[in-house]
Amino acid sequence: MRSWQQRGWGVVVLALLMGCAEEQAGVAHPPAEKAMERVLAASPQPELARVGEVSLGVRELEIFWEAHPELGRQEAMRALIEETMLWQEAYKLGLHARPEAGFARKQGLVNAFLDEEVEAEHRVDAPSEDFVAILQKNADFPRGYRSSHLVIVVPGTMPGDEKFGADRRRELREERFERAQAWIEASAESLEAKPTLDALLAEAQRLNREVLPAEYQAVVNAHMRFARPAEGDVSQRLPDGWIQVVPEFSRAADLLASEHELGTLSEPVRSPVGWHLLKVDEKLESQPADPREVERFAAAALTREDRAQAYTARLSALLEGARVEMRPERLQDEVPGS
Numbered sequence: 001m002r003s004w005q006q007r008g009w010g011v012v013v014l015a016l017l018m019g020c021a022e023e024q025a026g027v028a029h030p031p032a033e034k035a036m037e038r039v040l041a042a043s044p045q046p047e048l049a050r051v052g053e054v055s056l057g058v059r060e061l062e063i064f065w066e067a068h069p070e071l072g073r074q075e076a077m078r079a080l081i082e083e084t085m086l087w088q089e090a091y092k093l094g095l096h097a098r099p100e101a102g103f104a105r106k107q108g109l110v111n112a113f114l115d116e117e118v119e120a121e122h123r124v125d126a127p128s129e130d131f132v133a134i135l136q137k138n139a140d141f142p143r144g145y146r147s148s149h150l151v152i153v154v155p156g157t158m159p160g161d162e163k164f165g166a167d168r169r170r171e172l173r174e175e176r177f178e179r180a181q182a183w184i185e186a187s188a189e190s191l192e193a194k195p196t197l198d199a200l201l202a203e204a205q206r207l208n209r210e211v212l213p214a215e216y217q218a219v220v221n222a223h224m225r226f227a228r229p230a231e232g233d234v235s236q237r238l239p240d241g242w243i244q245v246v247p248e249f250s251r252a253a254d255l256l257a258s259e260h261e262l263g264t265l266s267e268p269v270r271s272p273v274g275w276h277l278l279k280v281d282e283k284l285e286s287q288p289a290d291p292r293e294v295e296r297f298a299a300a301a302l303t304r305e306d307r308a309q310a311y312t313a314r315l316s317a318l319l320e321g322a323r324v325e326m327r328p329e330r331l332q333d334e335v336p337g338s
Contacts, residue, residue, distance in 0.1 A: 048077060051084040085318050127298040135298050141239045141287040142231035145253050148222045149278035150187065150200045152180045152207065155215045176216075177270065183211055184268045184275035194263040195279070197222055225284065229254050239287065246271045253280050 049056045056077075064083075065076040154176050161169050187203050195203075200220045207218035225242045229250045238244070248271035256266050257280045269276040 049081055051081055052088050054084055054088060056080060056084065082315065086315075089318060127295065127302050131298055131302070135301075142227040143286045144225055144227045144231070144242065144284040145250075145257060145280050146223055146225050146282040146284060147253050147278055147280050148197055148200060148220070148224070149249070149276050150204055150218060150220050151276045152184050152187075152212070152274045153217045153219060154180050154274040158215050177275070180216065180275050181268065181270075183207065184277060188265065188268055188277055191265055191277070193265060194261070195265055200277075223281065226250060226253075246273060248272075249276060249278065252276070253278060256280050257283060 047055050047057055048061055061073075061077055061080060064080045065071065065073065068076055068079065071079060154173070156173065157169070158172075158176075161172060164172070187207065191199055191203060197220075204218040204220045212218060224245065225239075226245045227238065227242065227250070229247065248269060252266055252269040256264060256278070262281060262283070263279050266276070266278045269278060
């Protein structure tokens, strides 16, 4: 069986037979006991599987599968069986009396089960100092740069490209980069070795007004802050206001900062976006993350891990003791609604 944990924490399930649409329409739900009696007594045809006393048919699978089209048909069937076991177990434990499961909806019952049997008993409030120290070391904000640049944005496609094949479209894009290279090289010659931000802005205005065709555009981005390439993937621990830049840009900034004074204009740099002229305005040193935030993150990470393990163990126990009858010959791998 494929566990819910493998698809992310939290169970994605549907409303019970009298779903949310009826609730929104103002239709009164029957008491939980009556609703469950109907579910247990139902005998959908053709039957695809039976979980305990509950029969699962084509319609139940179609509804579930339409909500999870990323699954194959057999995967969806297994997931539906898991969900059915969970809400049956929640009902046996009397959790249908809780407010969120008052109308015996599957989602409410599953949530009640997770809350009562997994989440409530597996919460880490005080992570170990060693674990926090490890996270702190990897959570500190990275070293980086503050940089400004002028970029000529090269259009990825232009009207009429759809008439050509893939090879010709690649050739056309390369030809556009060659045209833009000539323009950016001319801009580099006209700017001073250490141009001001105003000079970059003025050059972008000149390009847009006098040089570039309508499909191209010159843009200036000022004072961007980003990590040095040697820091690796730091997307999860960037300070507020920092951005992810394309690798070509960060490598060029790194080389520029190591070989020239701050504020020096680079040679033209190509990236998938277009052609850049950049200058590094400031080197930014590493900054420690807030220890309180790191501790809270550590507690949350350990809690998620403990709950995932507890859930997997509980689901495995349910699977071992469950009476599940499958009708694999009635299942086919096809798209939802087909």
